[in-house]
Amino acid sequence: MEHSPVTTNPLIIMMINMTVVFIVLVSLMYLIKLIHYIDPTKEPEKPAQAEEEEPLVAVKSEPVPAPEPEPVVEEGISPEIIAAISAAISAYGFAEQVKAVRIVNHEGTAWQNSMRNAQCAMRNGRR
Amino acid sequence: MEALNAFSVSLQAVWNDSGFSAFTTGNGIMILVGLVLLYMAFVKEFEPLLLGPIAFGCILANFPNTGFFGEEMNVMKAINYGITYEIFPPLIFLGIGAMTDFSPLLARPTTLLLGAAAQIGVFVALGGAMVVGFNVHEAAAIGIIGGADGPTSIYLSTKLAPHLLGAIAVAAYSYMSLVPMIQPPIMKFMTTQAEREIVMKDLRQVTKFERVVFPIVATIFISLLLPPIAALLGCLMLGNLFRESGVTDRLSDTAQNSLINIVTIFLGTGTGMTMNAESFLRADTLLIIGLGLVAFMGGTAGGLIFGKIMCKMTGGAINPLIGSAGVSAVPMAARVSQLVGMKSKPGNYLLMHAMGPNVAGVIGTAVAAGTMLAMLK
Numbered sequence: 001m002e003h004s005p006v007t008t009n010p011l012i013i014m015m016i017n018m019t020v021v022f023i024v025l026v027s028l029m030y031l032i033k034l035i036h037y038i039d040p041t042k043e044p045e046k047p048a049q050a051e052e053e054e055p056l057v058a059v060k061s062e063p064v065p066a067p068e069p070e071p072v073v074e075e076g077i078s079p080e081i082i083a084a085i086s087a088a089i090s091a092y093g094f095a096e097q098v099k100a101v102r103i104v105n106h107e108g109t110a111w112q113n114s115m116r117n118a119q120c121a122m123r124n125g126r127r
Numbered sequence: 128m129e130a131l132n133a134f135s136v137s138l139q140a141v142w143n144d145s146g147f148s149a150f151t152t153g154n155g156i157m158i159l160v161g162l163v164l165l166y167m168a169f170v171k172e173f174e175p176l177l178l179g180p181i182a183f184g185c186i187l188a189n190f191p192n193t194g195f196f197g198e199e200m201n202v203m204k205a206i207n208y209g210i211t212y213e214i215f216p217p218l219i220f221l222g223i224g225a226m227t228d229f230s231p232l233l234a235r236p237t238t239l240l241l242g243a244a245a246q247i248g249v250f251v252a253l254g255g256a257m258v259v260g261f262n263v264h265e266a267a268a269i270g271i272i273g274g275a276d277g278p279t280s281i282y283l284s285t286k287l288a289p290h291l292l293g294a295i296a297v298a299a300y301s302y303m304s305l306v307p308m309i310q311p312p313i314m315k316f317m318t319t320q321a322e323r324e325i326v327m328k329d330l331r332q333v334t335k336f337e338r339v340v341f342p343i344v345a346t347i348f349i350s351l352l353l354p355p356i357a358a359l360l361g362c363l364m365l366g367n368l369f370r371e372s373g374v375t376d377r378l379s380d381t382a383q384n385s386l387i388n389i390v391t392i393f394l395g396t397g398t399g400m401t402m403n404a405e406s407f408l409r410a411d412t413l414l415i416i417g418l419g420l421v422a423f424m425g426g427t428a429g430g431l432i433f434g435k436i437m438c439k440m441t442g443g444a445i446n447p448l449i450g451s452a453g454v455s456a457v458p459m460a461a462r463v464s465q466l467v468g469m470k471s472k473p474g475n476y477l478l479m480h481a482m483g484p485n486v487a488g489v490i491g492t493a494v495a496a497g498t499m500l501a502m503l504k
Binding site for chain 2: 006016036
């Protein structure tokens with residue numbers, strides 16, 4: 001049923017609405033935390049003490065890895081394409097960082113393309 | 128002589144029934160507007176899936192004597208019913224739900240706050256609209272453009288200001304397609320280089336239990352609290368349940384492919400059909416488009432400010448750039464966060480982190496719409 005608005009003051013409407021939006025979304029946030037808390041399928045969390053000790057052991061036994069070098073990117077390739085390529089490679093389970101990205105000449109002959117594919121396959125150890 | 132007379136009368140009848148006899152300058156201008164929108168959609172690729180049908184609907188709506196909105200039932204009238212009776216927006220949400228992965232949100236629920244903060248743009252534009260002379264119902268419908276959520280904008284406009292539907296839909300979808308141009312300058316202006324370079328910790332694994340229970344619990348909670356948006360939120364969560372249950376793959380596939388594509392055609396064409404010269408060629412339309420931009424920029428700024436607050440409160444664990452994804456242009460706003468982050472620090476992948484506030488923004492905009500409906504309807 002339609003009724004006249006409670007108020008027409010924009011400031012009051014803004015205050016009330018933002019408060020309601022925050023209350024609803026904060027409530028939803030706690031509901032998500034509750035779902036996680038009661039989740040019977042979640043893996044039990046490690047005790048806090050064990051978590052604290054782990055990094056110490058790791059620091060003593062393993063050398064700190066050197067930062068991965070940035071990929072060599074040919075000019076004219078947008079960061080969006082680099083991100084898509086990196087994400088696709090990560091999705092296939094290869095943890096190594098992308099070393100270089102360059103544009104392949106699609107106008108080469110069939111022999112050139114065939115050789116390029118063979119080289120890629122060899123490099124990936126599939127032969 | 129008789130034949131010549133009959134020929135002349137017939138020609139006169141054909142002319143009188145043709146669109147040319149009733150064609151106005153307004154119709155001509157609107158057809159030009161439709162052609163410009165078609166160019167933007169198909170050549171510039173600005174949201175072509177929606178702007179294309181909207182543009183073509185706009186052209187169709189400006190042919191006189193078509194009888195599209197007369198007494199007799201026809202396909203265009205049937206499509207218009209889908210908008211008038213708020214059928215299409217919830218069906219679009221069903222498809223969006225089936226396409227959406229809530230895992231980033233479930234893994235880091237605090238990002239819901241960013242989705243809430245980005246709604247500030249809605250209310251800034253609402254205030255602005257009232258200041259320039261729109262009534263409270265019209266202002267609320269205009270403000271929701273700031274949520275960057277097309278179906279919700281159409282849903283709210285249909286309920287509160289149906290005469291502004293065409294202008295609001297065009298503004299909403301135009302700005303959504305311009306997210307990659309509108310947001311980055313604001314993001315760079317409002318954040319420091321050090322903040323943009325923050326690398327966020329990997330998200331935890333979310334279990335199937337959480338992914339299945341969340342849409343059910345969220346639907347019950349929000350629908351009880353805000354019944355006016357039960358159809359929107361319910362369809363969003365039902366679509367997501369199809370996806371996550373693991374036993375309704377066919378329904379999920381239909382919702383996220385065939386159904387959403389069909390409804391998109393109808394929603395776009397129907398929205399375009401509301402853009403006739405009488406209702407669109409007014410100074411109000413320019414005001415709506417201007418206010419929409421204010422709403423969009425306000426929403427982006429609101430998300431970024433809250434992102435900065437969360438960054439400070441967590442000791443630098445949150446990259447504020449993900450705050451701008453709180454406007455619900457899914458997944459474009461998240462992609463913009465990723466791109467700006469990558470430009471600041473190559474290899475800084477923010478996409479999955481930004482998806483949390485992005486889907487929170489969809490819920491936030493629907494909640495904002497529900498609150499306004501509860502207050503104003």
